[in-house]
Amino acid sequence: MSDLLERLRGRGWRMTSQRRVVAEVLNGDHVHLTADEVHARAARRLPEISRATVYNTLGELVSLGEVIEVSTDGRAKRYDPNAHHPHQHLVCSNCGTIRDVHPRGNPLADLPAEERFGFTVSEAEVTYRGLCPSCA
Amino acid sequence: MSDLLERLRGRGWRMTSQRRVVAEVLNGDHVHLTADEVHARAARRLPEISRATVYNTLGELVSLGEVIEVSTDGRAKRYDPNAHHPHQHLVCSNCGTIRDVHPRGNPLADLPAEERFGFTVSEAEVTYRGLCPSCA
DNA sequence: ATCCTACGATGGACAGAATCCAAGTCAAGA
DNA sequence: TCTTGACTTGGATTCTGTCCATCGTAGGAT
Numbered sequence: 001m002s003d004l005l006e007r008l009r010g011r012g013w014r015m016t017s018q019r020r021v022v023a024e025v026l027n028g029d030h031v032h033l034t035a036d037e038v039h040a041r042a043a044r045r046l047p048e049i050s051r052a053t054v055y056n057t058l059g060e061l062v063s064l065g066e067v068i069e070v071s072t073d074g075r076a077k078r079y080d081p082n083a084h085h086p087h088q089h090l091v092c093s094n095c096g097t098i099r100d101v102h103p104r105g106n107p108l109a110d111l112p113a114e115e116r117f118g119f120t121v122s123e124a125e126v127t128y129r130g131l132c133p134s135c136a
Numbered sequence: 137m138s139d140l141l142e143r144l145r146g147r148g149w150r151m152t153s154q155r156r157v158v159a160e161v162l163n164g165d166h167v168h169l170t171a172d173e174v175h176a177r178a179a180r181r182l183p184e185i186s187r188a189t190v191y192n193t194l195g196e197l198v199s200l201g202e203v204i205e206v207s208t209d210g211r212a213k214r215y216d217p218n219a220h221h222p223h224q225h226l227v228c229s230n231c232g233t234i235r236d237v238h239p240r241g242n243p244l245a246d247l248p249a250e251e252r253f254g255f256t257v258s259e260a261e262v263t264y265r266g267l268c269p270s271c272a
Numbered sequence: 273a274t275c276c277t278a279c280g281a282t283g284g285a286c287a288g289a290a291t292c293c294a295a296g297t298c299a300a301g302a
Numbered sequence: 303t304c305t306t307g308a309c310t311t312g313g314a315t316t317c318t319g320t321c322c323a324t325c326g327t328a329g330g331a332t
Binding site: 069071073074077090092093099101102103104105107108110111112115116117118119120121122123124125126127128129130131132133136 | 205207210213226228229235237238239240241243244246247248251252253254255256257258259260261262263264265266267268269272
């Protein structure tokens with residue numbers, strides 16, 4: 001999605017080579033990279049890029065709603081650029097592979113009022129776990 | 137749940153004072169402590185207990201299926217002893233408070249076969265997010 | 273085209289969470 | 303009571319992420 005760069009520019013983002021490279025690395029479907037993986041790939045195109053910049057840029061993309069932060073395993077967070085199509089995640093308990101999936105219905109609707117305890121519930125995040133074909 | 141100790145002994149656990157104390161700390165409903173919190177509470181009863189032992193014991197309880205590991209915020213994992221009654225979690229996006237909740241239906245059933253990509257799906261973990269009454 | 277300046281990048285220090293490891297201790301069976 | 307292998311210890315280490323003072327530069331102003 002290269003209109004990402006357009007959208008960011010439209011939001012007043014100062015366009016630097018670092019930000020451009022990070023945005024380009026996060027491109028395509030079923031991308032779920034850790035910050036370190038993003039840094040490694042970005043560094044292939046821009047060797048001097050620092051980890052701090054990658055963390056900063058990812059954080060900004062998340063607050064802008066362009067990227068979703070996913071922590072499926074209590075280890076490093078992963079960054080999912082597929083932010084404009086609601087979806088959930090299916091994770092292999094063995095190898096960690098992640099797939100985007102689309103369950104039926106709206107998970108939020110399954111939480112009855114009497115189970116909300118006065119919370120203003122705004123989001124439901126579902127992680128399906130199991131073994132992928134290669135690991136089964 | 138003090139039959140926990142019985143069950144563990146039945147499974148061939150060597151019963152040490154450290155393990156006993158950790159199991160006792162994880163007692164009751166709506167308990168969602170971090171490893172460090174478990175360590176702090178355990179240390180009130182057994183001052184010399186080390187963090188490594190707490191981590192080891194928690195890890196064992198998790199593999200035995202007696203405790204569930206919950207990572208709702210990308211920070212420290214939390215340990216939930218309510219492992220024998222299926223439930224999901226409702227988390228305050230502001231203060232981090234966690235409640236056990238029981239959504240209608242079985243979340244697993246909402247993932248159609250054609251969205252499983254050959255995985256053997258065994259578990260669905262739902263995290264509801266929103267603002268708790270005090271933070272709203 | 274050049275200058276300015278505020279915003280962004282840098283990298284090294286720091287912090288929090290968890291794991292590892294070699295050495296010492298002890299539960300529980302003989 | 304003895305023995306032994308499982309358990310505990312605490313300090314070092316790894317991994318993930320944040321902070322901060324300093325330097326660099328994108329892009330508007332001239």
